[in-house]
């Protein structure tokens with residue numbers, strides 16, 4: 423579904439991505455793990471057209487989207503839940519969800535989807551008229567995921583959805599991710615919480631200072647000695 | 658002071674305050690979305706006034722058509738200004754784009770002198786605005802009555818646009834966060850143009866009504882009202898539309914009532930705004946309705 427080939431990104435003098443290639447097949451969960459500053463967020467942001475690429479190609483469903491504008495990429499069904507949630511703080515929960523459906527015009531279907539998000543996250547329903555900035559961190563993350571679903575994405579990318587959440591809520595978030603996946607969603611997931619991510623992933627890539635150094639199925643990586651040492655805190 | 662006289666001053670203050678409010682909104686909207694003080698905003702007052710003047714004077718259009726075209730063209734000019742002078746600098750330091758704004762302001766004033774001439778021109782006030790109406794003993798010139806009415810109508814439309822339409826929701830989103838807005842599929846550039854368009858149109862209406870109230874046109878006529886409306890926006894809390902309206906009325910009413918109650922101080926009329934600005938900056942730097950200023954991420 424998504425194919426990245428030899429992608430390079432520079433921030434001024436910093437060479438953040440040094441020719442990475444990866445693939446996200448339909449209906450799979452793919453995860454990208456790596457230390458802080460490895461270039462995980464940069465990868466997702468460049469897929470969305472938020473950072474300029476210096477070289478390489480990104481192909482989505484057979485179409486080259488490398489140099490498309492973000493709006494165009496979103497239109498084709500790629501959605502990102504950004505790192506740090508980024509809900510719109512002075513808009514209500516409901517308005518945030520409606521913005522997720524900004525490109526859609528099918529009003530009745532949008533309302534159905536809003537209700538579906540409320541089923542997934544009942545807390546959002548109780549707080550639908552509350553300003554998003556007043557939600558707790560966990561609730562904001564639910565809103566960010568719900569908002570992303572509102573565009574009816576074909577590819578859902580999530581940048582550290584468990585960041586800063588209590589362990590119990592982290593579990594919830596992973597359950598939700600799996601549930602969304604079971605309904606047929608293709609997911610590209612970034613996580614600091616590598617073991618949880620690898621457990622639900624079909625396939626994973628390990629990123630180190632802008633290059634992919636290792637790849638394999640979730641199980642393979644979980645059992646890999648280097649991965650265990652570097653990312654799972656085991657020896 | 659008799660009650661009638663007081664009411665007369667009051668209506669006067671309200672109508673001046675309306676003008677300030679309309680023009681201040683443009684400053685605050687643009688600041689909200691670009692974090693830029695658009696110094697060229699005041700000059701749209703002048704541009705709109707001259708277009709309205711020539712529409713009637715040279716092209717012999719009916720006044721309402723001429724006014725409408727003036728608003729439309731000023732709106733276009735506002736949008737072009739952003740595309741030509743601000744958009745290429747969007748990732749530059751704030752100060753660069755601020756200087757660009759000052760440059761546009763000078764350009765417009767000097768173009769005004771070249772195109773329209775430096776000598777003052779008398780604005781023809783249509784009969785409906787020039788007539789004196791009598792409301793229970795209070796004599797009101799048409800324009801003094803129409804300005805607040807038109808302002809209120811425009812404010813209601815604006816509130817509706819910002820709070821209850823999809824475009825308004827997008828404007829509020831873009832004002833917070835460009836990247837996340839574009840991830841929603843919002844075309845950020847279009848929303849910025851829309852913001853400039855709306856702000857400029859309000860300034861144009863304000864400028865035309867300004868000329869109805871003070872019917873003398875010169876190319877630098879936008880300077881003082883522009884400055885005062887900027888102050889109104891800051892006093893109200895820059896970035897906050899309600900604040901701009903509050904600030905505008907406060908300035909207009911304050912200025913008129915000061916002169917009414919203390920005729921000796923009438924020479925200080927223009928100073929009132931600046932004194933108010935200094936007080937606000939000392940007491941509550943974020944303005945009356947302003948929240949703490951959060952840096953955009």
Ligand SMILES: Nc1ncnc2c1ncn2[C@@H]1O[C@H](COP(=O)(O)OP(=O)(O)OP(=O)(O)O)[C@@H](O)[C@H]1O
Pocket residue numbers: 433434436438456457458459460461462463464465505
């Ligand atoms: N806007 C930017 N300007 C300059 N350098 C940047 C920018 N964004 C990221 N970088 C640099 O690019 C590199 C990769 O950053 P990125 O955010 O992709 O890392 P990450 O893997 O997501 O890390 P984390 O786990 O901490 O989120 C880092 O060295 C970072 O300092």
Ligand SMILES: [Mg+2]
Pocket residue numbers: 462463464505581
């Ligand atoms: Mg990151």
